[in-house]
Amino acid sequence: MKRLVPSNLLLIAAFLLGVRTFAQTPPRQPTPNDTLNSPKVLTNNRVAIQIYAPKASEVIVAGDFLGGGKPLNLAKDANGVWSVTVGPLKPDYYTYTLMVDGVRTMDPKNPVIKQGISSLENVMALPGSETVFEDNRPVPHGELRQVWYQSNTLGMARRMHVYTPPGYDKGNTKYPVFYLLHGGGDDDSGWPTVGRAGFILDNLLAAGQAKPMIVVMPNGSMPLPPSSGMPNPAVMTQMRTLFANELLKEVMPYVEKNYRTQANRENRAIAGLSMGGFQTLDLTLTRPDLFNYVGVFSSGFFGATIDEAETKYASVLNDPGFNKNKKLFWIEIGKDDFVMDANKKTMALLDKHQIKYQYKETAGGHTWINWRQYLNEYVPLLFR
Template sequence: MVFPLVAQAQPGFRTNTPNDTLVSPKFLPDGRVQLNLYAPKASDVTVSGDFPGGFPAQKLTKAENGVWSLALGPLTPNVYSYDMVVDGVKTFDPKNPRFKESQNGVSNFFELAGKEVDYLAVKNVPHGKIELVWYPSSSLGTTRRMHVYTPPGYASMKDKLPVLYLLHGGGDNDGSWTTVGRANFILDNLLAEGRMKPMLVVMPAGHVPGTAIAMGAGPDQDPFAKDFIKDIIPYVEQHYNVSNRREGRALAGLSMGGIQTMNIALWNPELFSYVLPLSTGYFPPVLTELETKYATTVLKNPQINKWKLFWIAMGGEKDIAYQNNRNTMALFDKYGIKYQYTEVPGGHSFLAWRQNLYQFAPLLFR
């Protein structure tokens, strides 16, 4: 059957909507940031995030044209993540292509530029590379993913590099440190300023399929710890030009990753020289278990005080792990475990953890 040419060439037509020219986020001159979402049939739209006042969720207001809007701030320059919920369903902001992965989905983020975040800005400096690496995990019987940062000029470097293993928190994944965490840009800028040693940074996936968030005492309660020791470290040392000595290894992690940092390092202190738990601490029942079962074998192990740096950081009193951390440090004090402690503003969020990385990276491998 032959159709008339005019019918074959007839373009499709659609009605223009406010969504065609909508901008979100929209940066206002007074330091506020306006979020906009076209959802004409929605009855309720909210947003939550790590911006000031971001918890509990705030309501957006609907205009007659079907656009829901909310102006945040004024905000201090920083990188902020947020989640929209439309009629009870978490919804990606379709006008904002910047996002971070998490264990169960994605969240948007935006950057409000300013001198306060110059340390994480994308600058005209040499940049390292981010590799997505799939490795076989014999301990878990599966193939898993991690992100690896190699510094600028890595391919031509002759000397073996030290390694920072950088762990994410509960709900996030191995991509979080290089999206909303901005780790690669922070490190690029520090290297360009000559303020840190070149290093490889390995960011593995801390969640293990079929296992709840690990917050207990010791590696036996977290299969990731076995994956880390048995598979991740050997893979990295076989496939990259890196040191295999304790002086060349650092381990840092935030929240859940901070518990994992302590569970790995306290039970294997001879493997590391730098240990940096961030925004974390054992819950009271776990502290009791730690002291009851592991006082002699772990807490009194003299290898712990041979670390060059045991650096504990918190996001101030607003950090949800603040009291757990104080309780954990009290236990360390009781057993003579030496550490350094620092606080930064930002609570339990990347507002604090980006600052932590910027502070501790220059302290490593000196």
């Protein structure tokens, strides 16, 4: 008769075999990666970016700290550590990306990231007096919520971020609403993360420089149609229409149903950067009844859209009552921004039709370094 081995004996045997195998495994050899620190803030506002890649043949870094300049090559030492020192830099929050032998690579020593719709970037902080407006300071904080909803327009679940001011959950006050739009390649996480929107709002409110408000940050990146290839004018028009429907039919009704809002034009604002600025212009000149406060950051009617704009928005551009119903139409851009030409053509169109706006030109280019500053300047002007 075959004898059966009790199951507990089998477990003991397996455990002893595992212990023996583990004991025979040689100990892991330490590497320079164990103690590597990246990014490393040095004296005089310089920063060292480093990565351990002993088998790599080339490592380069690109980032907005370069101000539009060419990527930098990292140098390899005898231990396989690649490094480059940048700066001195103005204190701020910067994004950067490593390329290791042509492969986009995250800095494995830096867990702080900015997420896009198809890419990631690392974020590094260089603190100083210039960053006080965007830092996490010891002030009352609002709440940033990730809100999922079912979009009938797109036939899928969608996410937005919603900021509620300090004390929102303890009261019954109704608040004005500010719709804040991101740029192309990003999603609704852009403004809450690298955009520092929650901290900027917290600090302005604590200083008494802004009215308490709800800030809605929707996902403005629409799913591309199948086999659409690179975006062309027809696809861009379709994306623009999809976003308008998404905001007007899905996002705004959801917010006004689920949050305590003052749901009228006098208590609604909108602003966006780059693609979000284009979306802001489209909504403002299509539905002028919705928003009394409008902000356009680093944007304009791009390419062929400037040619169709005068026809598409003719009824609003020629409406003598448009200016009366806008308490603020704010346009801001950096002098080195690559969309400056589209911005100037857009302002020329507004000038032609006597649409009033305020314009500010700053240093810098098409970067979050500027857009955080623009948000900090725009918010105090709202709902006054």
